[in-house]
Amino acid sequence: MNRFIPDKAYINPKALDYDKGIAIKNTLESLGVPIILSRSVKIDEETVQKKYIQSKKTIYVTLNNQKKLQPCRPSADYMFHLSSSCPAHCEYCYLQTTQGEKPFLKLFVNLEDIFNVIDNYIQLKPSDYTYFEAGSLTDPIALEHLSDNLKDGIEYFGKSNQGRLRVVSKYDYVDGFLDIQHHNHTKFRFSMNAQYVIDTFEHHTSNFEERILAASKIADAGYPIGFIIAPIMVFDGWKEGYDHLFKELSLKLKDYKKEITFELIQHRYTQTAKELILERFPKTSLDMDEATRQLKWGPYGKFKYVYLKEVSSDMKAFMIDSINKYFNNAVIEYFT
Ligand code: SF4
Numbered sequence: 134m135n136r137f138i139p140d141k142a143y144i145n146p147k148a149l150d151y152d153k154g155i156a157i158k159n160t161l162e163s164l165g166v167p168i169i170l171s172r173s174v175k176i177d178e179e180t181v182q183k184k185y186i187q188s189k190k191t192i193y194v195t196l197n198n199q200k201k202l203q204p205c206r207p208s209a210d211y212m213f214h215l216s217s218s219c220p221a222h223c224e225y226c227y228l229q230t231t232q233g234e235k236p237f238l239k240l241f242v243n244l245e246d247i248f249n250v251i252d253n254y255i256q257l258k259p260s261d262y263t264y265f266e267a268g269s270l271t272d273p274i275a276l277e278h279l280s281d282n283l284k285d286g287i288e289y290f291g292k293s294n295q296g297r298l299r300v301v302s303k304y305d306y307v308d309g310f311l312d313i314q315h316h317n318h319t320k321f322r323f324s325m326n327a328q329y330v331i332d333t334f335e336h337h338t339s340n341f342e343e344r345i346l347a348a349s350k351i352a353d354a355g356y357p358i359g360f361i362i363a364p365i366m367v368f369d370g371w372k373e374g375y376d377h378l379f380k381e382l383s384l385k386l387k388d389y390k391k392e393i394t395f396e397l398i399q400h401r402y403t404q405t406a407k408e409l410i411l412e413r414f415p416k417t418s419l420d421m422d423e424a425t426r427q428l429k430w431g432p433y434g435k436f437k438y439v440y441l442k443e444v445s446s447d448m449k450a451f452m453i454d455s456i457n458k459y460f461n462n463a464v465i466e467y468f469t
Contacts, residue, residue, distance in 0.1 A: 327374030359394030
């Protein structure tokens with residue numbers, strides 16, 4: 134797909150103390166992106182919808198001064214951030230409610246500081262592997278063509294004895310990762326879904342075929358790989374849709390003999406997220422009808438709506454059967 138180019142970039146002057154900051158500025162200039170040197174970002178739009186759209190086209194190049202990492206179960210031990218937010222407009226995105234009303238993109242330049250913090254966490258259990266997730270607050274590939282941040286991250290973890298990197302993405306800009314000395318220390322997971330869900334709800338992401346091709350390139354480069362199938366939705370023909378997905382994946386990955394993990398997450402939403410989604414996407418066809426849902430207590434202290442027990446049990450059984458029908462090297466990590 135075409136690479137994302139922001140409408141406007143703000144650069145924290147302190148970011149220009151770093152080679153990475155200067156390199157990103159040069160790249161943005163070569164792309165003709167207007168640049169404002171500032172310690173804050175201004176989004177002038179008035180409506181919720183316009184603020185969202187403008188924010189998703191605005192980038193802030195700055196520093197990540199986080200010293201304390203948050204836990205990130207079940208996918209890793211900790212999350213860390215090379216960027217935050219992303220240019221995509223996925224209607225169901227779980228970050229809708231966590232990134233405020235102006236979810237502009239941030240790109241961080243002080244990678245050495247970020248890696249030093251990671252080193253400190255690795256030292257906490259030096260005899261064991263520690264896993265770090267790069268995709269909790271962002272899509273870590275979406276801004277790669279502006280920064281090479283993930284490439285640097287893969288190289289850093291490639292040299293680490295006990296640190297392991299986990300990445301998840303809906304983007305296909307993977308060519309820059311294919312020749313890196315990754316030493317199997319980075320695991321790529323692609324966020325996949327039935328074609329209907331991708332086409333209907335995941336705007337400005339790489340499409341169904343592009344993601345599958347990207348996964349096969351990463352597999353050919355020898356990386357450990359997996360898929361996050363999320364959010365799994367019930368729609369007309371959903372079983373055929375997901376079966377087709379697993380069939381296509383298995384055809385493209387037939388020569389990949391290492392294990393392939395699957396993380397299965399059914400669609401869920403909170404009441405707050407529903408209200409915000411309806412403001413940002415007033416014409417959405419996302420099914421958020423409480424009559425067909427039940428409440429589940431979430432780990433972040435909020436109730437969320439998930440499918441009724443009989444629906445989610447059927448979903449879980451169907452997805453596991455379908456994956457096992459096409460793959461003999463599948464490891465299903467969880468269904469939630
Ligand atoms: Fe959210 Fe991921 Fe979609 Fe970005 S790509 S909007 S982070 S779900």
